[in-house]
Amino acid sequence: xxxxxxxxxxxxxxxxxxxxxxxxxxxxxxxxxxxxxxxxxxxxxxxxxxxxxxxxxxxxxxxxxxxxxxxxxxxxxxxxxxxxxxxxxxxxxxxxxxxxxxxxxxxxxxxxxxxxxxxxxxxxxxxxxxxxxxxxxxxxxxxxxxxxxxxxxxxxxxxxxxxxxxxxxxxxxxxxxxxxxxxxxxxxxxxxxxxxxxxxxxxxxxxxxxxxxxxxxxxxxxxxxxxxxxxxxxxxxxxxxxxxxxxxxxxxxxxxxxxxxxxxxxxxxxxxxxxxxxxxxxxxxxxxxxxxxxxxxxxxxxxxxxxxxxxxxxxxxxxxxxxxxxxxxxxxxxxxxxxxxxxxxxxxxxxxxx
Numbered sequence: 001x002x003x004x005x006x007x008x009x010x011x012x013x014x015x016x017x018x019x020x021x022x023x024x025x026x027x028x029x030x031x032x033x034x035x036x037x038x039x040x041x042x043x044x045x046x047x048x049x050x051x052x053x054x055x056x057x058x059x060x061x062x063x064x065x066x067x068x069x070x071x072x073x074x075x076x077x078x079x080x081x082x083x084x085x086x087x088x089x090x091x092x093x094x095x096x097x098x099x100x101x102x103x104x105x106x107x108x109x110x111x112x113x114x115x116x117x118x119x120x121x122x123x124x125x126x127x128x129x130x131x132x133x134x135x136x137x138x139x140x141x142x143x144x145x146x147x148x149x150x151x152x153x154x155x156x157x158x159x160x161x162x163x164x165x166x167x168x169x170x171x172x173x174x175x176x177x178x179x180x181x182x183x184x185x186x187x188x189x190x191x192x193x194x195x196x197x198x199x200x201x202x203x204x205x206x207x208x209x210x211x212x213x214x215x216x217x218x219x220x221x222x223x224x225x226x227x228x229x230x231x232x233x234x235x236x237x238x239x240x241x242x243x244x245x246x247x248x249x250x251x252x253x254x255x256x257x258x259x260x261x262x263x264x265x266x267x268x269x270x271x272x273x274x275x276x277x278x279x280x281x282x283x284x285x286x287x288x289x290x291x292x293x294x295x296x297x298x299x300x301x302x303x304x305x306x307x308x309x310x311x312x313x314x315x316x317x318x319x320x321x322x323x324x325x326x327x328x329x330x331x332x333x334x335x336x337x338x339x340x341x342x343x344x345x346x347x348x349x350x351x352x353x354x
Contacts, residue, residue: 001126002354004060004101004333006117008343009047011335013351014059020124020132025074028136030084034149035126037340038063038088038323039183040274044116044207045337048276052119054283061127062088065143065152069130072134076106079139083147087303088132088157089113092266093138103139103303104205106350111299126156127333129354138203144314148349150324151313159320160250160302161272162188167198168270168295169245178242178262180225180232181208181250181273184323185350189247189272190320195305202234202243204258209346215313231257234262242267251298260292268293272300297344323349330354 004012017323020202022029041060043049078084091098092108105111112121114131122132133140144154160187171177177198177220179190181204190203201220205211211222221237235242242264248255251273259269260283267290275298287294311317326347330334336350 002330003130004125004330005052005056006060007055008056009050010045010338012045012337014331014333017059017128020130022070022072022132024099024134025072026136027072027132027134028068028075028078028140029070029130029132031069031130032064032066032126032128032354033083034063034065034153036063037061037155037350037352039185042155042341043274043276045341049117049256054118058115058117058122059125059128060115061125062116063153063156064126064131065149073145075136078142082141083145083152084148085143085152085155086136087160087306089139090134091139091303098138101304102301102327103297104301107274109135127352129328129330140154141306141310141312143310147313148321149307149353151319151352152323154184155309155313156319157167157300157302158185159188159312159318160305161185161300162192162301163248163257163305163308164302165189165247165270165272165296166192167228168272168297169193169247169268171196171198171245174199175245176200176202177236178202178246178259179202180204180246180248180255180259180262182189182214183206184320185272186249187214187323187344187348188318188320190214190218190220193247194315200237200243201263202237204230207343209343210348212297223253226354230256231261238264244268245272246296247272248339253277253280256280261284262291265290266292268295270295270315271298272297273308274298303334320349324351326350330350
């Protein structure tokens with residue numbers, strides 16, 4: 001079958017690999033209807049995590065809209081023909097960490113993440129024609145047949161992460177909010193936050209077409225983080241205090257520092273971006289003296305929020321389909337990565353179909 005394989009920084013190729021099959025009773029074989037590229041995949045594409053990938057072998061992708069082909073004897077929740085998706089990280093549902101809701105830290109699977117290299121379980125990826133899902137009953141779910149593939153794809157990572165970001169920030173009625181990062185997860189985070197009844201809302205992103213899209217869609221105060229006057233604008237608009245809550249969805253030291261600069265004393269920063277840097281000059285005295293609450297949750301435990309995210313789609317509370325401006329075949333995955341990584345042609349989110 002065809003699958004996307006990592007060959008080095010900015011070098012993703014479609015190659016022929018052995019077709020997968022069920023080897024354990026808890027596994028199921030799924031045909032990929034559609035997949036996509038997550039912002040966290042770009043760390044792999046750019047070579048940031050080259051050390052955890054085996055060039056010419058590691059498969060990519062962790063967002064899925066699929067259909068069950070075959071199930072193992074121990075799988076009770078699914079049957080061939082079911083439409084499914086799964087959390088980006090594989091979890092058993094039985095270990096201590098899964099029981100306390102920390103499914104991304106499952107001790108049975110060793111924190112395995114689909115398409116994320118040898119350091120995270122060396123699992124197969126969704127950017128392929130088929131994949132095997134281990135411990136299927138624990139972290140996969142059936143999806144409603146009326147949902148479009150574009151909607152289903154956001155269940156693996158983007159939409160549950162947006163829910164988590166909003167829960168951590170816990171925006172109250174009338175509170176001011178800054179959302180730092182307007183990629184797909186940032187966009188969904190902002191949209192959910194607006195349902196909570198915030199007061200003044202500020203959104204930050206360096207990409208012009210993202211800022212324009214958010215401004216047109218929601219009418220919030222949209223700012224370029226590179227603008228030297230942006231921080232002062234927020235402070236003036238909030239009486240010199242800063243915002244009550246910040247949700248960060250970038251994963252860079254600069255975006256975290258901006259978040260800390262934006263928040264008022266006693267405020268909360270929920271940082272759900274995927275950080276790969278191992279250094280950050282955190283001013284502990286500042287965090288202490290300003291009574292800040294800082295949540296770090298980039299390695300998100302999305303499985304407990306799959307059902308809630310699915311309900312949001314079914315009830316029409318949120319609809320991510322307008323984000324999918326660009327469509328590619330599986331054979332064009334290298335171009336899909338280039339367009340998404342380089343923010344070309346107004347790209348917000350890409351759909352890839354085998």
